[in-house]
Amino acid sequence: MFHRRQFLRAATGALAVTFAALTATAGFAQDAIKVGLIAPMTGPFAPNGKQMQTAAQLYMQEHGDTVAGHKIELIVKDDAGVPDNSKRLAQELVVNDGAKFLMGFGLTPIAMAVGPIATEAKVPAIITLAGTSIITEKSPYFVRTSFTLPQSSTIIADWAVQNGIKKVVTLVSDYAPGQDAEKAFVERFKAGGGETLESLRVPLANPDFAPFLQRAADQKPDALFIFVPASQGGVVMKQFVERGLDKSGIKLIGTGDFTDDDILNGMGDAALGAVTAHNYSAAHPSEMNQAFVKAFKAASGGGRPNFVGVHTYDGMHLVYAALEKTGGDTDGDKLIAAMKGMAWESPRGPISIDPETRDIIQNIYIREVKRGEDGELYNVEFATFENVKDPAKAAK
Ligand code: PHB
Numbered sequence: 395m396f397h398r399r400q401f402l403r404a405a406t407g408a409l410a411v412t413f414a415a416l417t418a419t420a421g422f423a424q425d426a427i428k429v430g431l432i433a434p435m436t437g438p439f440a441p442n443g444k445q446m447q448t449a450a451q452l453y454m455q456e457h458g459d460t461v462a463g464h465k466i467e468l469i470v471k472d473d474a475g476v477p478d479n480s481k482r483l484a485q486e487l488v489v490n491d492g493a494k495f496l497m498g499f500g501l502t503p504i505a506m507a508v509g510p511i512a513t514e515a516k517v518p519a520i521i522t523l524a525g526t527s528i529i530t531e532k533s534p535y536f537v538r539t540s541f542t543l544p545q546s547s548t549i550i551a552d553w554a555v556q557n558g559i560k561k562v563v564t565l566v567s568d569y570a571p572g573q574d575a576e577k578a579f580v581e582r583f584k585a586g587g588g589e590t591l592e593s594l595r596v597p598l599a600n601p602d603f604a605p606f607l608q609r610a611a612d613q614k615p616d617a618l619f620i621f622v623p624a625s626q627g628g629v630v631m632k633q634f635v636e637r638g639l640d641k642s643g644i645k646l647i648g649t650g651d652f653t654d655d656d657i658l659n660g661m662g663d664a665a666l667g668a669v670t671a672h673n674y675s676a677a678h679p680s681e682m683n684q685a686f687v688k689a690f691k692a693a694s695g696g697g698r699p700n701f702v703g704v705h706t707y708d709g710m711h712l713v714y715a716a717l718e719k720t721g722g723d724t725d726g727d728k729l730i731a732a733m734k735g736m737a738w739e740s741p742r743g744p745i746s747i748d749p750e751t752r753d754i755i756q757n758i759y760i761r762e763v764k765r766g767e768d769g770e771l772y773n774v775e776f777a778t779f780e781n782v783k784d785p786a787k788a789a790k
Contacts, residue, residue: 426465427724429713430487431706432480432498432508435472438600441625441656442500442702443472446522448694449703450497453710456689461714462722469493475500477507484508488515494724495520497709500702501598501623502526502570509533516726518733520712522705523624525651526570527786530753535726537733537752539708539745541673541701542784543571543621546649547578549758549779550619550671554647555586559617562588562647563610565603566621568595575621575649578785591615601626604633611639620648624702627652631661640664650674650773653763656700658771665771668763673756674701674742677772686741698770701742708740712747744781751787758782 431450433443447470459466469491473479480499487493488511496512496519499505505524512519512535521529521538530536554562564579566572572595580590591613594606601622607630610618622630630652634640646652646665650672653665676687676698686707690699699707712733717724719732730752737746743757757780761773 426467427461427495427717427722428467428469428487428491428493429495429497429710430484430491430493431468431470432473432483432487432496432504433470434475434500435470437474437476439475439500439623439625442523444694444697445656445700445703446498446500446706448690448697449699449707450710452689452693453707453714455693457710457714461717462720464717464722466713466717473500473504475504477501477503480504481507481511484511484519488517493517494726494729495713497706497713498522499524502529505529505536506532509536512536518716518726518729520709522709523702524571526574527784528570530751534752535730537712537730537747538754539712540705541754541756542786543575543649544578544786545756545758545782545784546671546673547575547621548582548785549760549782550647550649550669551579551582551588552586553669553671553760553777554583554617554619555588559645559647560588561591561613561615562617562619563591563613563615564593564619565606565610566593566595567598567601567623567626569598571623572598572621574786579619596622598623601629602633603630604637607634607639608637611637611642611644615644617645617647620646620652622652624651624654624700625657627654628657628660631664635662635664645669650701650761653761653773654700654702655698655773656702658763658773661771665763666765669760670773671758671760672701672773673758674704675759675761675773675775676700677766677774678742678759679775680739680741680743682739683741699741704741708738708745711738711740712736743778746781748783751784753784753787755781755783
């Protein structure tokens with residue numbers, strides 16, 4: 395009996411010690427500021443998730459994991475590009491993990507699903523890919539480091555007008571950013587005297603572009619304007635070539651999502667000469683970008699960064715800079731106030747957060763696909779439009 399009681403006492407003591415150790419660990423973990431990155435790590439948009447994760451981790455590697463005396467902990471959650479998953483994961487991140495920032499959102503419907511959670515929890519949600527203009531109006535806690543489709547679509551429309559393109563067919567993914575791109579392009583092209591022969595919309599999921607490409611070619615336009623989300627451009631080009639349309643003389647133009655740097659090399663010679671407007675090229679000649687491309691390739695096992703990576707790298711910068719400004723205070727309203735008007739140099743060039751709209755202000759470049767000296771395909775920038783605000787919001 396005596397022995398048994400002694401044993402029990404010892405066991406209880408051990409349990410108490412274990413519990414103390416556990417709470418000490420929990421205390422430490424609570425001290426870390428958690429950033430929840432919701433990204434498509436699996437499914438058809440997995441290349442975008444990989445860009446996001448690599449870039450966020452690279453930023454932390456380069457800048458350390460402590461800001462204003464607090465450890466930063468990045469939690470990556472795979473939503474497979476499915477909005478219902480993203481919503482559940484966002485909820486878990488803020489409620490269970492106590493995340494103080496949400497980030498990522500690979501598709502517009504995902505950002506839309508997460509918005510109400512950010513609003514309710516008063517947690518900043520940094521959009522690092524979704525590009526539909528209206529998203530930032532859906533929560534006062536949204537801040538965007540990616541882009542809006544009208545930013546690039548209006549600029550490529552002007553370029554088309556100025557370069558003798560008179561008749562265009564547009565082909566976009568049939569969801570909100572595609573509709574934004576189509577509207578911005580068609581209106582601006584028309585205002586400049588151009589004619590859109592037809593506007594085609596292709597389903598987002600498992601798209602078969604071939605019949606749409608054929609229909610576009612049959613109208614014999616001078617150019618085909620294309621918007622597809624990052625990582626789908628390769629399929630468009632493959633089906634374009636399979637139909638022999640690369641020999642049709644139809645010029646390919648679009649937003650730079652189509653000639654995404656991550657997949658551009660796989661498109662082959664058919665991509666040469668495509669002209670797009672966009673915020674980032676791996677060939678952007680700044681010193682900062684050259685260092686970024688080198689570091690990203692080392693971190694990813696050789697793959698090039700594209701705009702998705704750059705947006706996420708900048709998203710992490712925004713987290714760090716906002717926390718520095720608040721002195722480590724994680725109050726959502728203070729963080730959002732700190733982010734408004736923030737300006738810094740990105741691998742894409744100078745950028746800032748519009749204090750009125752929380753949307754990004756950035757340079758948009760016009761680029762042509764060319765083969766570089768290293769044998770790789772690049773979007774080579776040849777004209778710059780500085781400090782472009784979202785034209786859809788400016789028009790309101
Ligand atoms: C979007 O869903 O808003 C989206 C996704 C990928 C892009 C552009 C827009 O490249």
